[in-house]
Amino acid sequence: MRREHIKYMENIPINIELLDIREYPIHWHEAIEILMILKGSIEATVESDTYRLIENEVEIINLDEAHSLSSNEPNLVLMLHIDPNFFQKYYEDIRNIYFYTDCAFEGEPQVGDNYEIFKKYLSTILCEAVQKGEDYDVYIRETLVELLYLLINEFHYLIYENRDLKDNAEQLQRYHRIAKYIFNNYNNKISLQDIAKKEFLSAQYLSNEIKYALGISFQDFVNLTRAEESVKLLLDTDMSISEISEEVGFSHTRYYNKHFKRHYKMTPLQYRKKYKMDEEKFNKAKQITSYDLGEALKYISSYLENYERYNYEEKISKINVDVYKNEGEFFHTYKDAIILPKASAILEKEIQEFLITIQKEIDFDYGILRDLFSKEIGIYPEGNINFRYAKKIIDLILSVNLRPDIIFGFEEFTPARYKEIITNFLNYFQEEYGTYELSKWRYSIEKDAPEDFKKIFYGILS
Incomplete structure (x- = not known):
């Protein structure tokens, strides 16, 4: 076997x-x-x-x-x-x-x-x-x-x-449903028209979209799946080639041979002769x-430098500053924080459900949040500053019993604009949540930030 x-x-x-x-x-x-x-x-x-x-x-x-x-x-x-x-x-x-x-x-x-x-x-x-x-x-x-x-x-x-699908949850779920359907029904007769009907789309539109999402056409994807699944039958059973062809969903052995050879550079029979062997x-x-x-x-010690349990030592790594000085120092230990996805994706339903499940099982203290200062969140290099979208994101984080551990980016901003945004950010959220709650959050700046941005950041948050 x-x-x-x-x-x-x-x-x-x-x-x-x-x-x-x-x-x-x-x-x-x-x-x-x-x-x-x-x-x-x-x-x-x-x-x-x-x-x-x-x-x-x-x-x-x-x-x-x-x-x-x-x-x-x-x-x-x-x-x-x-x-x-x-x-x-x-x-x-x-x-x-x-x-x-x-x-x-x-x-x-x-x-x-x-x-x-x-x-x-x-x-x-x-x-x-x-x-x-x-x-x-x-x-x-x-x-x-x-x-x-x-x-x-x-x-x-x-x-x-x-990669474009990463920020499009609806499309991602649709193509996953389609691929899942193919994975589970490849050995049956399945058609693009049937799937299009299930998705309330035209077959032509869906055909183009599948090629865009999967990189190959619908029929090629089905035949590739069938060919790959047939390998297990070739190597682990004594079924004939025609029986395997029928089992995985090909209408005729010659189609099976054609598509198998396209991907494996040999016929199914040649593959079986080359690779089939008993357990011994x-x-x-x-x-x-x-x-x-x-x-x-x-070999992997460099990845454990900041892990507090490595070699049984009580190692901790300080990564943020105290906003108001009177709350003591904050420390970032490995297990008290979960790295969140891109800020603009946090409000997606699947991400919310995942966070709720994780919090029930593990109950992290902080959610590490990046990309909060970005166009997707409504914060631009010029013009008015609007934190309403950022507030929705932070409200969600707080609602699952997390506090934000915010890593401030700096790209696309001038130093003066960066200073304006951070100052307004603190003032806005202090008014929304109060000084005590804000002091429990954690803040840091990207490691590769230029020195003038770091001076601004530490100048405000100290």
């Missing part, structure tokens, strides 16, 4: 391994797999695509995706498997969503805050699993929830194909060396 059973660690819904992988033949499992390359490189074939992953890159392999891993050089790979049943408590549709990452080898280097946060979460989980300090299982679960929140908002498969041969073909997990800590 190529479907592998994942045995999770005691008390926690994950399994973590540190491996040197030279050959790991095609397999799949009902777990979300995350790879972080600590040393060397590996080649990952996921369904019909092959990628070369290099040092410090991460890769996500989704539920039941057929994949293989190989390398001709020494490497160290942190392999994390996550139980989807845990994620399902927070996101019911976890079995119908896919997550993708960029690949430097394909010309899309993994840069940006989203990747840095991703690797910090993985490092935190590893740290807790290795050290097994007090309540380590609680900290791992909390970090997994934060990781899920990040995956949905930054690595969603539809956003990967079309499969296990012999695996060339994997396991190492003690503790060895991985030295």
